[in-house]
Amino acid sequence: xxxxxxxxxxxxASASRVLNGVGGGPETVRKVHAxxxxxYVPNAVARSLQSQRTxxxxxxxxxxxxxxxxxxxxxxxxxxxxxxRQLLVHATGGRVDDERALLRRLANRHVxxxxxxxxxxxxxxLAAIGDSPVPVVVVGRLGADAAVDNVRxxxxxxxxxxxxxxxxxGRRRIGFVNGPLDTVPGAARAAGFRAALAARGVExxxxxxxxxxxxxxxxxxxxxRLLARARPDALLCADVLIAVGALHALxxxxxxxxxxxxxxxxxxxxxxRMVFPQLSSVSLGSAERGRRAAELLLxxxxxxxLPPRREQVPPRLVVRASSAAPSAVPTVAVPGxxxxxxxxx
Amino acid sequence: xxxxxxxxxxxxASASRVLNGVGGGPETVRKVHAxxxxxYVPNAVARSLQSQRTxxxxxxxxxxxxxxxxxxxxxxxxxxxxxxRQLLVHATGGRVDDERALLRRLANRHVxxxxxxxxxxxxxxLAAIGDSPVPVVVVGRLGADAAVDNVRxxxxxxxxxxxxxxxxxGRRRIGFVNGPLDTVPGAARAAGFRAALAARGVExxxxxxxxxxxxxxxxxxxxxRLLARARPDALLCADVLIAVGALHALxxxxxxxxxxxxxxxxxxxxxxRMVFPQLSSVSLGSAERGRRAAELLLxxxxxxxLPPRREQVPPRLVVRASSAAPSAVPTVAVPGxxxxxxxxx
DNA sequence: GACTCCCCCGGAAACGTTTACGGGTTGCAG
DNA sequence: CTGCAACCCGTAAACGTTTCCGGGGGAGTC
Numbered sequence: 151x152x153x154x155x156x157x158x159x160x161x162x163a164s165a166s167r168v169l170n171g172v173g174g175g176p177e178t179v180r181k182v183h184a185x186x187x188x189x190y191v192p193n194a195v196a197r198s199l200q201s202q203r204t205x206x207x208x209x210x211x212x213x214x215x216x217x218x219x220x221x222x223x224x225x226x227x228x229x230x231x232x233x234x235r236q237l238l239v240h241a242t243g244g245r246v247d248d249e250r251a252l253l254r255r256l257a258n259r260h261v262x263x264x265x266x267x268x269x270x271x272x273x274x275x276l277a278a279i280g281d282s283p284v285p286v287v288v289v290g291r292l293g294a295d296a297a298v299d300n301v302r303x304x305x306x307x308x309x310x311x312x313x314x315x316x317x318x319x320g321r322r323r324i325g326f327v328n329g330p331l332d333t334v335p336g337a338a339r340a341a342g343f344r345a346a347l348a349a350r351g352v353e354x355x356x357x358x359x360x361x362x363x364x365x366x367x368x369x370x371x372x373x374x375r376l377l378a379r380a381r382p383d384a385l386l387c388a389d390v391l392i393a394v395g396a397l398h399a400l401x402x403x404x405x406x407x408x409x410x411x412x413x414x415x416x417x418x419x420x421x422x423r424m425v426f427p428q429l430s431s432v433s434l435g436s437a438e439r440g441r442r443a444a445e446l447l448l449x450x451x452x453x454x455x456l457p458p459r460r461e462q463v464p465p466r467l468v469v470r471a472s473s474a475a476p477s478a479v480p481t482v483a484v485p486g487x488x489x490x491x492x493x494x495x
Numbered sequence: 496x497x498x499x500x501x502x503x504x505x506x507x508a509s510a511s512r513v514l515n516g517v518g519g520g521p522e523t524v525r526k527v528h529a530x531x532x533x534x535y536v537p538n539a540v541a542r543s544l545q546s547q548r549t550x551x552x553x554x555x556x557x558x559x560x561x562x563x564x565x566x567x568x569x570x571x572x573x574x575x576x577x578x579x580r581q582l583l584v585h586a587t588g589g590r591v592d593d594e595r596a597l598l599r600r601l602a603n604r605h606v607x608x609x610x611x612x613x614x615x616x617x618x619x620x621l622a623a624i625g626d627s628p629v630p631v632v633v634v635g636r637l638g639a640d641a642a643v644d645n646v647r648x649x650x651x652x653x654x655x656x657x658x659x660x661x662x663x664x665g666r667r668r669i670g671f672v673n674g675p676l677d678t679v680p681g682a683a684r685a686a687g688f689r690a691a692l693a694a695r696g697v698e699x700x701x702x703x704x705x706x707x708x709x710x711x712x713x714x715x716x717x718x719x720r721l722l723a724r725a726r727p728d729a730l731l732c733a734d735v736l737i738a739v740g741a742l743h744a745l746x747x748x749x750x751x752x753x754x755x756x757x758x759x760x761x762x763x764x765x766x767x768r769m770v771f772p773q774l775s776s777v778s779l780g781s782a783e784r785g786r787r788a789a790e791l792l793l794x795x796x797x798x799x800x801l802p803p804r805r806e807q808v809p810p811r812l813v814v815r816a817s818s819a820a821p822s823a824v825p826t827v828a829v830p831g832x833x834x835x836x837x838x839x840x
Numbered sequence: 841g842a843c844t845c846c847c848c849c850g851g852a853a854a855c856g857t858t859t860a861c862g863g864g865t866t867g868c869a870g
Numbered sequence: 871c872t873g874c875a876a877c878c879c880g881t882a883a884a885c886g887t888t889t890c891c892g893g894g895g896g897a898g899t900c
Binding site: 161163164173175 | 847848849850851852854855856857
């Protein structure tokens with residue numbers, strides 16, 4: 151900038167004004183533009199220091215490799231990039247102390263805001279968010295009293311959708327492969343499962359419930375443990391990766407899907423359409439939640455005074471072959487028709 | 496900082512020194528720490544302005560939802576986070592002008608370096624990288640004369656691995672579903688395919704070749720076009736998403752895999768193990784390339800004077816059910832055993 | 841012709857740090 | 871007691887912008 155001003159024979163202030171398009175006489179504009187043509191680019195850090203905003207937005211998720219978070223990250227990136235900002239990603243691995251460290255680092259104002267997808271929410275999380283000088287939007291369920299922008303789904307209702315669907319198909323011994331119970335979604339889905347069974351007058355049998363991590367290997371291993379001691383005629387899985395693991399465990403154990411065991415996953419993603427048989431899933435709208443969270447954050451950055459908002463993305467049951475009624479199952483191994491336009495950017 | 500200094504009754508300089516752990520008398524240290532305890536956090540932007548580094552590293556990939564790039568992003572994030580830096584991600588959608596804009600924006604020194612995974616490399620790319628004041632590492636094949644840090648694989652050799660494998664299994668009419676020919680990997684794989692066939696004395700038949708995008712839908716549609724006019728006994732796909740699309744097209748058309756048509760994909764990812772039958776794939780080490788690129792970048796940030804380096808991750812063929820010899824195919828639909836430790840962080 | 845208004849420009853302060861420099865104090869040795 | 875070194879600390883400059891403020895000049899109005 152100094153160089154540009156000198157070369158144009160004007161003051162630094164004038165050069166800055168011209169390059170920002172505010173003010174400047176015609177002659178000055180011409181000279182400054184001529185002087186800057188040769189390759190001046192403003193220093194973003196200095197500009198941030200002055201303007202008190204960095205144009206950066208952070209996103210913290212558990213695991214970038216999980217298709218659920220990949221979909222969420224992609225959706226967030228799209229919105230953030232469209233606003234002219236850039237996206238910073240953090241993989242927390244679900245480690246609560248890492249998350250707290252991230253939230254505390256917000257105080258250094260390195261980013262204009264943050265979207266935190268939390269599966270374990272502690273008091274310290276909320277305290278750090280409350281203290282943060284920059285806005286934070288939480289994706290995931292929070293306590294009713296938390297004054298924080300929040301995008302959530304209703305996984306209890308989602309579980310109920312799946313349970314009703316399986317019961318309506320005549321299944322009675324519904325197994326459940328859940329994620330860790332000390333996570334918010336794990337706990338919610340466990341509670342939802344018991345509640346849904348109770349609401350339909352079906353007896354709860356804890357031998358039909360198994361717990362693992364939200365991962366393929368863990369889901370497969372958990373399902374193997376479950377199958378070793380019980381005989382479900384349907385299986386509900388708390389995650390798409392768990393569901394694929396369960397599918398493989400079922401097939402490897404010689405069970406036909408859905409004839410012997412119907413299978414429903416949660417967190418519908420492209421992956422659900424890619425396995426065979428294609429997986430019925432309760433969509434929890436991970437991309438949609440990411441999109442909404444990004445929009446909330448951008449709005450709040452623009453208008454910090456807004457009251458805290460809470461948005462809910464309703465779950466939606468997508469029925470595919472893995473839980474179709476046995477009569478409807480094609481006799482040959484044929485994936486469904488190509489669903490055009492199902493994605494793509 | 497000003498406040499801390501005032502509260503401690505020392506100068507701003509002393510406060511800064513103490514908080515950075517350099518110098519400071521015992522009494523001063525005590526007072527400053529006491530004054531800072533109540534919640535001082537340094538402003539990262541101001542520090543960056545002074546220190547001329549931001550602690551940020553950027554990664555540009557085509558699509559965050561593609562499992563290949565998800566794996567790469569995860570690997571990069573891991574290395575970058577371990578070095579105490581943060582990762583900025585960009586989804587370019589393969590749009591060359593977006594990529595160029597990103598590269599040019601590097602001039603504003605907002606990040607300390609960048610990893611660019613390019614599928615189309617133009618002269619302007621190289622020019623922008625050459626002009627960049629911060630280091631850039633390119634993932635993907637570059638011309639031999641480009642003086643740029645570079646991590647690549649050898650997809651021609653990868654294609655040859657797959658072709659040899661299929662020929663050894665007795666297949667003769669090998670189809671090829673490629674990505675766009677105006678991308679570097681698409682062109683390299685097309686050339687590799689012809690070369691591999693020629694090297695084995697197999698005649699090239701262009702009715703067995705089809706082109707689509709590196710996506711599921713496109714791969715499925717391209718395979719349907721190919722099947723409508725030709726009768727391959729094996730299919731090689733240039734990408735894992737294309738391969739899954741091809742698998743579904745084959746099954747939907749009534750072909751058995753691998754009995755009627757053997758299938759091999761490229762870019763091995765977790766997804767290849769999740770479909771049925773599990774996909775044989777040529778691993779191009781996407782996570783490994785990400786890891787190496789991140790390491791190269793960090794080294795160069797530490798030592799800018801190094802000569803440009805070039806690393807190559809060799810392709811590796813992973814044979815699974817989709818291309819097993821027909822005799823080895825289990826008669827029931829059973830995924831292979833659980834491969835423990837295949838991933839997880 | 842004087843006054844007002846407006847526009848344009850340059851000087852300088854500000855953003856929040858780090859760090860070079862120099863003055864002062866202390867301690868030790870001769 | 872003096873000289874020297876070591877050590878602390880504060881002042882101020884620097885990082886590269888943006889923006890406030892005041893001065894100067896031109897045009898318009900009475």
